[in-house]
Each structure stands twice: as C-alpha cells, then as structure tokens.
Amino acid sequence: MKIRTIGIIGLGALGTMYATYFTDKLPKGDVRVIATQSRIRKYEGTGIYSNGKRYDFNYVLPESQQQPVDLLLFCVKFNQLEQAIEDAKHQVGEHTTILSALNGISSEEIIGKTFGMEKMLYCVAQGMDAVKIGNKAIYQNMGMLSFGEKDNSSWSDKVTAVAQFFDLMNFPYEVPLNMEHRMWGKFMLNTGVNQTVAVFSTNYGAIQVEGEPRNVMIAAMKEVITLSQKIGINLGQDDLEYWLHVLETLNPLGMPSMRQDMVAKRRTEVGLFSGTTIALGKRYQVPTPVNEWLYQKVQEMETDF
Template sequence: MNIRTVSIVGLGALGTMYAKYFSDKLSKDQVRIIASQNRIQKYKKQGIYCNGEPCDFNYVLPESQQEPVDLLIFSVKFNQLQQAMEDARKQVGKNTIIISVLNGISSEEIIGKTFGMEKMLYCVAQGMDAVKLENELNYENMGMLCFGEKDNNVMSEKVTSVAKFFDTIDFPYEIPKDMKHKMWGKFMMNTGVNQTVAVFSTNYGGVQAEGEPRNVMISAMREVIALSQKAGTNLDESDLTYWLKVLSTLNPLGLPSMAQDMEAHRNTEVGLFAGTVIELGKEYHVPTPTNQWLYEKVQEMEKKFV
C-alpha cells in the first residue's frame, strides 16, 4: 500500500509539529487537519506558528464527505480521545492505517475497539522538546516516531507501508522489535519527567541536573520498572539509563506536556501517569509511594485553577 494522504486530529505540540512537517513535504490537499467549525475559525483568526513560521493548513470538518485517508494520526490529550474518534470516523476506510502519539499505554486498544485493531500500529513519540504556548509552537529537537506491531521481528505490510512513506519525506522514525517494551519505557519516562517537572515548577534542565527533582523523577520511574516486571514487559536499569540519555538531549528550557498544561491552567493527564501506576500497584501488590505523592501534589495544584 502506498500512503499518499494523511489526516491529523489534534493541534497540540506534536500535532502542530507533524502537521507542519507533512504539509511542507506534501501538497496541501494531501494533509488534512480534522477540526470543528469553532476550532477552525479560531485557528484561522489567530493563526498558528511553528518556529516563527505561519502554518497554512488544510482544515477539514468532521462531517465532510471525502475519500478515506491512508494514514490517520491521533495527537490529542487522553481526555479528548473519545471526541477525537467521533471526529475522525469519516476519515477511516478499509485500508486506513492508524497511529496514536498519545501518552500512556492504552490508547491503541481504545482506538482499536472503535475502528478495529487490524488498522492499528503501536506508536511512541520520543526525543522531541516541542513547547506550544497559545498559538505558537517552538522546538529544537523533533525527535522521532517509534512504531510497529507488538512484535516486529518480521515486519507486516502496514509497518512496511508507513516506513516507506516516512522514507520518501525524510521523516525520522525507528521500528523497535518489541513495541510493548518501548511503550512501557516511554511511559516510565513520562511518569517521571512530566509529573516531576510540573510539581517542582521547573523545566527539563531542572531534572537533567542532580538534585531533589531528579531524585524524585528517578524514584517514580523505578516504580514503573517494578510494575513492568509483574506485567511481563520487564524493564530494568538499562532502560532507565537509556531514557535518561534521551532526556539529556532535550532543550533544558523546554517543558513537557504536563508542565505546559499547568502553565495554561488546564487539567493535566496525572490520571494517565500516576493514576495508572497507583492502580497497577494495587493490582500487582507493588508499593508506589512516589507516584502517590506526585498524584496528590498535582491534584493540589489543579484545585488552584478553579
């Protein structure tokens, strides 16, 4: 299958970054940004800027009648996923391939229940330091998408099709042999970095340097390692070392998504990170005190938004 058309649902930091990249590499009508009428009017009125450049996107209403897209990318917050799936229904056809760049370890199964797991590829976005404030996105490191089936020792037609497409537009990617392991690794990093940076009101630099925030972050990550060994994905200290190296490449002044939400006084995805860790801890009888502390601290901070 040759991928020629792409639809993106969600213009947060990742959605905007990918939409700009694809729109620059392909013709405008090959890349669709699915959004409601109100959002489209807002985007057009305020404009959207990526590293200082104005974005000229091809906006498409959810109800628009068009040919199904070849590749559909979900890039919304977890609490927006149900609406995003409704908005994307008319984009999905028999041969549509779907990837999700949402945080956490559950969005693929949720999307797959609606559109069919046979359309899904597992995906992790890593290594980016994109920060979106209001209508302006800035980043130094685009990172890459790690995608594939659960097991990529033999690549499926879907994986090969996406890889070929990414090759044609020089889009950075990796195909890990074990995607579930990769997803748990990214979940471990998000659980540590996102929550710690938010709670300590710092930035990537605040957890790249030695000190209390970094110690808390690593403690939260080690709780995920303990859970993964019960869940069968078997993270270990080598995974912690790998993701700390990824963290060290990010712009010290950058902010992860939860810290960006805090600055904008939006509810965060703490339930997706510490909330998931705490529930799995109860299920597997694994203590998770650091994530419990982070969860309570984030909730305290969110109460001040009201």
C-alpha cells in the same frame, strides 16, 4: 499498500509540529488537519505558528465526506480522545492505518475498539521538546516516532508501508523489535518526567542535573520498572539509562505536556501516569509511594484551576 495522504487530529505541540512537517513536504491537499468549525475559525483568524512561521493548514470538518486518508495520526490529549475518535470517523476507510501519539499505554486499544485493531499500529512519540503556548509552537528537537506491531521480528505490510512513507518524507522513525517494551519504557519516562517537572514548576533543565527533582523523577521511574517486572514487560536498568539519555537531548528550557497544562491552567493527564501506576501497583502488590506523592501534589495544584 502505499501511503499518499495523511490526516492529523489535534493541534497541540505535537500535532502542530507534525502538521507543519508534512505540509512542508507534501501537496497541501494531501495533509488534512481535522477540526470543528469553531476551531477552524479560530485557527484561521489567529494563524498557527511553528518556530516563527505561520501556517494555514488544509482544515477538514469532521462531517466532511471525502476519500479516507491512508494514514491517520492522533495527537490529542487523553481526555479529548473520545471526541477525536468521533470526529475522525469519516477519515477512516478500509485501508487506513492509524498511529496514536498519545501518552500512556492504552490509547491504541481504545481507538481500535471503534475502528478495528487491524488498522492500528502501536506508537510512541519520543525525544521531542516541542512547546505550544497559545497559537505558537516552538521546538529544537522533533524526536521520532517509534511504531510497529507488538512484535516486529517480521514487518507486517502496514509497518512496511508506513516506513516507506516516512523514508520518502525523510521523517525520523524507528521500528523497535518489541513495541510493547518500548511503550512501557516511554510510559516510565513520562511518569517520572511529566509529573516531576509539573510538581516542581520547572523545565527539562532541572531534571537534567543532579538535585531533588531528578531524584524524585528517577524514583518514580523505578517504581514503574518494578511494576513492569511483575507484569512481565521486564524493564530494567538498561531501559532507565536509555530514557535518561533521551532526556539529555532535550532543550533545557522546554517543558513536557503536563507542565504546559499547568502553565495554561488546564487539567492534566495525571491519571495516565501516577494514576495508572498506583492502580497497577495495588493490583500487583507493588508499593508506589513516590507516585502517590506526585499524584497528591498534582491534585492539590489543580484545585487552583
């Protein structure tokens, strides 16, 4: 198993960042950006810019019949996932490996229902500060992809193949021993950071220093820690400190995806964060007052959209 071609679906901040990175490293035809005809016309008309450089990607229509890609990376928002799965069908073959850079803890299973869990590796995109406004993406830190099977004490052939490809591309990655634990850690971070920055209409800088936004963020994260201990994932103080350290590396002027959605007057992924936390809290009898407050505030702010 050797990876030579990569497909990317979704040209938000992350998708643009990854598409530009691999386009700079590989022959243009080996990097496919899957998009509908209307989106392609828009992209080709205005161009897509990444850190000030214009990119004209190798766009591929969903209905295009060609050899499936070796690696497929989903970079859409959760509410776009169902359509993205449909659009990606012709790019998935018997030997395609799939990574999902979506927020939350459920996209792998959703994608796997269509393509088969044997093609999936669990994935977390972390440490990036990419922001995309209109057709322009800007970032200082591209972070890394943490990926693997749930248990990586012994690497599978898929994990090895992706790691070898990323090594060849000099692409930043990590293969954690316990991928499920890492995914819940990122979920904890997103639940705190995305919602707090959105509700306080601010940026990363406001939660990197002491004050009310940081206090709210940490309180929301601690509710996820308590919940994880009930479920058996067992996040703890070390995980909180790990993710707070990741947060310190981000551009203070950057914004997480939920805040970017608010600025653009788009519906957010609040259901993935406090929505999931509240529902699981009820199931496992864990109080989630901070997440309930954040959920209510986001809902109120979205009424103006």
